[in-house]
Amino acid sequence: MELSSIYDLYKTMEQENILLSFKGVVTSDLLTSVLQIMESKMNYMEESPKTKKKVFNVLVECLQNLYHHIDVDAAEGTVPQREIIEAKSALFIIAKEEESFQIRTGNYIDKESAQDLADKLEKINGMDKEELKLYYQEVLNNGNQSSKGTAGLGMIDIARKSGNKLEYKFLEVNEYTHFFCLNVKID
Amino acid sequence: MENLNLEGSAKTPSITFIASEGKLELKGRSIPENSVEFYKPLNDWIDSYGKSPFSETTVDIKLEYFNTSSSKCILDLFKKLEGINGKGTAVKVNWYFEEDDEDMEEAGEDYQAIISLPFKMIEVEEI
Numbered sequence: 001m002e003l004s005s006i007y008d009l010y011k012t013m014e015q016e017n018i019l020l021s022f023k024g025v026v027t028s029d030l031l032t033s034v035l036q037i038m039e040s041k042m043n044y045m046e047e048s049p050k051t052k053k054k055v056f057n058v059l060v061e062c063l064q065n066l067y068h069h070i071d072v073d074a075a076e077g078t079v080p081q082r083e084i085i086e087a088k089s090a091l092f093i094i095a096k097e098e099e100s101f102q103i104r105t106g107n108y109i110d111k112e113s114a115q116d117l118a119d120k121l122e123k124i125n126g127m128d129k130e131e132l133k134l135y136y137q138e139v140l141n142n143g144n145q146s147s148k149g150t151a152g153l154g155m156i157d158i159a160r161k162s163g164n165k166l167e168y169k170f171l172e173v174n175e176y177t178h179f180f181c182l183n184v185k186i187d
Numbered sequence: 188m189e190n191l192n193l194e195g196s197a198k199t200p201s202i203t204f205i206a207s208e209g210k211l212e213l214k215g216r217s218i219p220e221n222s223v224e225f226y227k228p229l230n231d232w233i234d235s236y237g238k239s240p241f242s243e244t245t246v247d248i249k250l251e252y253f254n255t256s257s258s259k260c261i262l263d264l265f266k267k268l269e270g271i272n273g274k275g276t277a278v279k280v281n282w283y284f285e286e287d288d289e290d291m292e293e294a295g296e297d298y299q300a301i302i303s304l305p306f307k308m309i310e311v312e313e314i
Binding site: 031054060067068145150153154 | 198
């Protein structure tokens with residue numbers, strides 16, 4: 001990387017009003033730290049309690065999605081170590097535009113899971129507030145909880161709390177893998 | 188039976204259960220990555236309590252926020268309490284939420300719609 005690109009990167013982050021960004025493996029400790037940092041920042045920015053809670057809630061769900069669903073057990077043993085770490089890594093960015101917070105995440109995902117996720121997101125985006133509420137209640141009441149504690153509610157909750165459609169894109173990386181980009185807007 | 192006293196942490200709520208008075212309180216934040224592990228002791232405790240409960244069981248939920256992993260565990264908790272309701276004890280739930288916190292208010296309504304326990308929504312200035 002050229003030294004002057006440090007400045008370019010700085011300026012880009014400044015223009016995009018990025019509050020926090022991270023690329024790497026999402027661990028439990030990292031989550032705790034990021035949440036603490038965001039809480040302090042929002043207190044400092046004097047955001048309303050309502051906004052703080054919404055942003056915090058969406059952040060918890062987005063980051064815990066990254067924590068839980070980046071699963072590369074299948075790859076271990078057949079793929080070089082460095083590639084495994086790469087596969088387990090994610091990117092997230094928290095930005096504040098004039099009147100809204102934006103939480104962006106990026107992670108690798110296998111093709112099959114990508115299809116399931118795309119179907120789910122399309123379903124969620126097609127629902128209004130009332131439908132989302134009923135869908136949430138239905139999955140809450142009838143869904144099963146996995147051994148890792150996931151309940152199939154994360155995306156529904158994110159959509160409900162943000163009050164906006166979920167913006168997403170799947171980019172094809174190779175024949176087995178996609179890269180999932182998500183943008184959640186909270187205003 | 189012994190009381191239950193779990194201190195809160197950055198990601199988990201404090202849990203206090205006074206058996207002799209039938210008072211259970213969950214307070215703080217519930218955002219652990221795996222809530223199933225966290226809520227297990229409480230579930231086990233309610234099983235024991237249910238064998239000889241106090242005549243009234245009051246459940247005070249005072250949560251600032253909880254993640255979706257916890258929301259499932261909290262539902263399971265309510266379902267367990269539903270199971271002991273009417274068997275030596277009358278269970279009632281008080282759901283606290285801060286003023287202007289529509290999300291927490293709605294979350295209470297989500298549970299109210301699913302479970303059959305008497306449910307009271309209580310708006311406060313600060314939890």
